[in-house]
Amino acid sequence: xxxxxxxxxxxxxxxxxxxxxxxxxxxxxxxxxxxxxxxxxxxxxxxxxxxxxxxxxxxxxxxxxxxxxxxxxxxxxxxxxxxxxxxxxxxxxxxxxxxxxxxxxxxxxxxxxxxxxxxxxxxxxxxxxxxxxxxxxxxxxxxxxxxxxxxxxxxxxxxxxxxxxxxxxxxxxxxxxxxxxxxxxxxxxxxxxxxxxxxxxxxxxxxxxxxxxxxxxxxxxxxxxxxxxxxxxxxxxxxxxxxxxxxxxxxxxxxxxxxxxxxxxxxxxxxxxxxxxxxxxxxxxxxxxxxxxxxxxxxxxxxxxxxxxxxxxxxxxxxxxxxxxxxxxxxxxxxxxxxxxxxxxxxxxxxxxxxxxxxxxxxxxxxxxxxxxxxxxxxxxxxxxxxx
Amino acid sequence: xxxxxxxxxxxxxxxxxxxxxxxxxxxxxxxxxxxxxxxxxxxxxxxxxxxxxxxxxxxxxxxxxxxxxxxxxxxxxxxxxxxxxxxxxxxxxxxxxxxxxxxxxxxxxxxxxxxxxxxxxxxxxxxxxxxxxxxxxxxxxxxxxxxxxxxxxxxxxxxxxxxxxxxxxxxxxxxxxxxxxxxxxxxxxxxxxxxxxxxxxxxxxxxxxxxxxxxxxxxxxxxxxxxxxxxxxxxxxxxxxxxxxxxxxxxxxxxxxxxxxxxxxxxxxxxxxxxxxxxxxxxxxxxxxxxxxxxxxxxxxxxxxxxxxxxxxxxxxxxxxxxxxxxxxxxxxxxxxxxxxxxxxxxxxxxxxxxxxxxxxxxxxxxxxxxxxxxxxxxxxxxxxxxxxxxxxxxxxxxxxxxxxxxxxxxxxxxxxxxxxxxxxxxxxxxxxxxxxxxxxxxxxxxxxxxxxxxxxxxxxxxxxx
Numbered sequence: 001x002x003x004x005x006x007x008x009x010x011x012x013x014x015x016x017x018x019x020x021x022x023x024x025x026x027x028x029x030x031x032x033x034x035x036x037x038x039x040x041x042x043x044x045x046x047x048x049x050x051x052x053x054x055x056x057x058x059x060x061x062x063x064x065x066x067x068x069x070x071x072x073x074x075x076x077x078x079x080x081x082x083x084x085x086x087x088x089x090x091x092x093x094x095x096x097x098x099x100x101x102x103x104x105x106x107x108x109x110x111x112x113x114x115x116x117x118x119x120x121x122x123x124x125x126x127x128x129x130x131x132x133x134x135x136x137x138x139x140x141x142x143x144x145x146x147x148x149x150x151x152x153x154x155x156x157x158x159x160x161x162x163x164x165x166x167x168x169x170x171x172x173x174x175x176x177x178x179x180x181x182x183x184x185x186x187x188x189x190x191x192x193x194x195x196x197x198x199x200x201x202x203x204x205x206x207x208x209x210x211x212x213x214x215x216x217x218x219x220x221x222x223x224x225x226x227x228x229x230x231x232x233x234x235x236x237x238x239x240x241x242x243x244x245x246x247x248x249x250x251x252x253x254x255x256x257x258x259x260x261x262x263x264x265x266x267x268x269x270x271x272x273x274x275x276x277x278x279x280x281x282x283x284x285x286x287x288x289x290x291x292x293x294x295x296x297x298x299x300x301x302x303x304x305x306x307x308x309x310x311x312x313x314x315x316x317x318x319x320x321x322x323x324x325x326x327x328x329x330x331x332x333x334x335x336x337x338x339x340x341x342x343x344x345x346x347x348x349x350x351x352x353x354x355x356x357x358x359x360x361x362x363x364x365x366x367x368x369x370x371x372x373x374x375x376x377x378x379x380x381x382x383x384x385x386x387x388x
Numbered sequence: 389x390x391x392x393x394x395x396x397x398x399x400x401x402x403x404x405x406x407x408x409x410x411x412x413x414x415x416x417x418x419x420x421x422x423x424x425x426x427x428x429x430x431x432x433x434x435x436x437x438x439x440x441x442x443x444x445x446x447x448x449x450x451x452x453x454x455x456x457x458x459x460x461x462x463x464x465x466x467x468x469x470x471x472x473x474x475x476x477x478x479x480x481x482x483x484x485x486x487x488x489x490x491x492x493x494x495x496x497x498x499x500x501x502x503x504x505x506x507x508x509x510x511x512x513x514x515x516x517x518x519x520x521x522x523x524x525x526x527x528x529x530x531x532x533x534x535x536x537x538x539x540x541x542x543x544x545x546x547x548x549x550x551x552x553x554x555x556x557x558x559x560x561x562x563x564x565x566x567x568x569x570x571x572x573x574x575x576x577x578x579x580x581x582x583x584x585x586x587x588x589x590x591x592x593x594x595x596x597x598x599x600x601x602x603x604x605x606x607x608x609x610x611x612x613x614x615x616x617x618x619x620x621x622x623x624x625x626x627x628x629x630x631x632x633x634x635x636x637x638x639x640x641x642x643x644x645x646x647x648x649x650x651x652x653x654x655x656x657x658x659x660x661x662x663x664x665x666x667x668x669x670x671x672x673x674x675x676x677x678x679x680x681x682x683x684x685x686x687x688x689x690x691x692x693x694x695x696x697x698x699x700x701x702x703x704x705x706x707x708x709x710x711x712x713x714x715x716x717x718x719x720x721x722x723x724x725x726x727x728x729x730x731x732x733x734x735x736x737x738x739x740x741x742x743x744x745x746x747x748x749x750x751x752x753x754x755x756x757x758x759x760x761x762x763x764x765x766x767x768x769x770x771x772x773x774x775x776x777x778x779x780x781x782x783x784x785x786x787x788x789x790x791x792x793x794x795x796x797x798x799x800x801x802x803x804x805x806x807x808x809x810x811x812x813x814x815x816x817x818x819x820x821x822x823x824x825x826x827x828x829x830x831x832x833x834x835x836x837x838x839x840x841x842x843x844x845x846x847x848x849x850x851x852x853x854x
Contacts, residue, residue, distance in 0.1 A: 062809070063807075063809055063810055064805070064806060064807075064809070065804075065805030065806065065807075065808055065809060066799075066805070066826075067520065067799040067800070067801075067802065067805045068802060068805055068806055072806075094549055094576060096552050096802070097551065097552045097553070097802035097803040097806055098802055098806055100576075100770075100806070101803070101806025101807045103770050104770050104771055104772060104806075104807040104810055104811075105806070105807060105810065108807075108810035108813075123576065123769075123770065125575055125576045125577070127549070127573055127575065128548035128549050128555075128571065128573040129548075129571065129573050129590075131593065132589070133585075133586055133589035133590060133593075134573065137575060137582075137586055140582070296556070296559075297548070297552065299545075299548050299555050299556070299558075299559040299569070299571045300559060300562070300569045300570070300571055302559065302563045325518075327520065328520050328802065330518045330520055330521045330552065330553050330556050330800070330802070331552060331556055333518035333520070333521075334516070334517050334518050334521065334556055334557075334559075334560045335560075336516075337515070337516020337517060337518075337560075338516070338560070338563050338564070340516065341516065352516075354518075
């Protein structure tokens with residue numbers, strides 16, 4: 001478990017540094033629409049870029065305007081401080097307006113902070129729809145990405161290698177799905193914090209190493225019998241991008257709740273779904289990464305996302321949903337309002353909370369609201385306590 | 389929402405006001421003066437429009453008609469589509485659909501109404517929309533979602549990938565009111581074959597969606613008529629755009645607003661052609677008289693608004709420019725990027741042409757035209773790529789001989805606030821003093837108009853411009 005926590009809480013974690021020391025390249029990417037399998041097939045380590053460990057915002061605030069979410073700002077801050085010096089390449093995706101502007105801000109910051117822009121800096125243009133022409137555009141983008149990676153890194157990415165990469169990634173996905181089943185039991189033997197750490201670790205660790213560690217951990221979990229969920233509220237955490245273990249800890253450290261599932265960009269939402277291992281591997285990647293996307297940037301698909309949320313609530317037997325959004329993240333902020341309206345109407349208590357990403361400067365306020373929410377669930381379950 | 393706001397529907401209130409305002413100048417000068425006594429809250433706005441002469445009155449009439457169309461749509465058996473300013477209404481009109489363009493509806497309430505659109509904006513937040521979302525949609529949206537507007541029948545937007553907050557607002561309305569939704573989607577590039585083909589495919593999907601909603605097939609004869617009118621309008625716009633290059637400039641600041649507001653409301657409609665003809669006539673008269681567009685008669689400075697204007701109450705922004713003798717060389721909203729404009733020559737792939745030779749050609753025309761509307765054209769990709777915001781702003785600032793560049797938007801505008809600082813730095817490097825306004829073009833509560841005015845004065849003074 002420690003290896004996952006190390007990978008999830010340190011930008012320059014040991015796994016990345018070991019890989020780097022072996023002389024192989026590392027490419028960072030900003031969004032879940034980037035197929036990591038392509039890089040794995042080229043013996044390049046794909047690392048999802050994160051903004052943890054920031055202790056200031058002077059670089060982020062210099063290039064981004066004031067009304068921008070703190071997640072891309074934190075990434076830029078780390079880039080400006082040289083924390084991503086291990087990167088040989090970076091892929092920027094128009095996941096949302098803030099994230100896509102990381103392209104310009106990072107490049108422009110590179111004019112002032114020499115050497116912070118990796119040699120291979122690529123804009124991966126992901127459409128906002130998965131219908132025929134959207135899918136076709138995305139396929140073209142994948143092909144262009146492959147060509148670009150081959151040319152820059154002098155590698156040969158064959159379809160066989162991509163298929164093998166899909167199989168390797170799927171091993172991890174199956175294991176994460178097994179963990180989801182464990183979390184769905186009445187007696188949950190694993191904390192949400194640990195599961196999330198393991199999931200986030202999967203976005204930065206070399207895949208074979210990750211699969212091996214995850215296999216061992218799942219086997220260990222299956223032997224566990226001590227329930228961590230007795231007397232605690234089962235909650236689901238959803239909303240804006242988060243890779244912050246602290247946020248999970250904040251909720252579980254109340255001692256009154258256990259996170260039994262999440263619907264987050266870094267979470268099992270994507271990592272827990274398998275990709276077909278037969279047929280055209282590129283079509284399979286496109287169908288998975290674009291076609292099954294449940295991000296609110298895919299406008300007009302609210303009902304599908306609501307259904308997915310309901311399924312997750314049912315599967316995990318969640319008693320309440322905590323909906324967070326980073327300030328200025330309107331996509332999740334507005335959608336959380338609709339989720340709350342619809343889920344509360346079904347009798348599922350929901351908490352909407354706006355926050356900042358990164359250092360938890362408002363941890364006290366968050367804790368207060370989470371505690372109040374957990375009491376609300378409690379009062380709902382035990383009406384006589386509410387009357388008292 | 390305050391109870392008194394619920395007394396009248398926003399569209400009825402604004403439509404009636406504009407209808408009455410447009411009729412006032414039909415009387416004698418004395419009657420007009422008498423009317424002012426009864427409309428103290430509207431006097432400044434009315435005077436601004438009336439003093440512009442025929443174009444001002446025609447602009448008021450056009451806006452009044454826009455509201456009347458919405459108010460009578462359902463009685464006439466026409467559906468209402470909630471849409472955005474960067475989605476051309478040409479196709480909607482050709483398919484017998486009445487557009488309700490949120491940003492226009494919000495801006496009009498802002499400039500015409502003392503109380504602004506604040507209550508409607510806040511209503512959106514009351515029901516869960518984020519307060520950080522764009523005010524340009526939130527005003528009209530609040531009226532629509534609170535039931536103080538004709539009910540909309542479906543939603544069509546075209547900003548995913550260009551402006552998330554815009555697209556997100558329309559998606560929210562659609563879900564909140566349970567109305568069908570369609571999004572046009574633009575890639576980050578423009579002008580190349582791949583992007584052009586994507587525009588057409590997506591546009592065809594939009595037509596299928598509207599056909600499903602209306603139960604009617606697209607009538608290509610009607611579309612041809614509308615595009616013929618657009619062709620006529622583009623020629624008039626080109627004349628006006630040419631005159632924006634003259635020094636001193638014969639175009640009053642208010643004409644800019646009339647030009648783009650008319651286009652967003654009535655592109656392809658004779659109503660807009662009449663307004664344009666009047667704007668051109670009036671400007672030409674000034675050229676032949678050797679009189680600048682500014683009423684002061686002296687052009688002290690030429691300003692290019694690289695994004696949008698300021699829609700504060702009483703037309704204060706436009707009046708401020710008049711007072712200071714500042715000629716407005718346009719904003720991102722002014723230009724249409726038709727292929728007959730000189731500024732498009734240096735930007736390959738930036739323009740569209742009109743071809744009515746076949747249904748396919750017409751679809752291509754309207755798709756490419758739509759893709760070149762403000763914001764979706766040049767803010768879709770990284771700002772320093774060819775054909776994008778920096779190149780466009782530099783080309784326009786240069787050709788119009790602007791002395792400085794001003795950015796004005798809204799805090800909700802994530803797509804520009806994400807890079808306006810490096811953009812401004814690049815503009816400065818090219819020799820243009822560039823000012824970033826931290827106000828909200830639609831919401832004076834973010835920064836009061838006196839505060840904004842002071843900051844503008846400060847910029848002009850410190851940079852030695854005025």
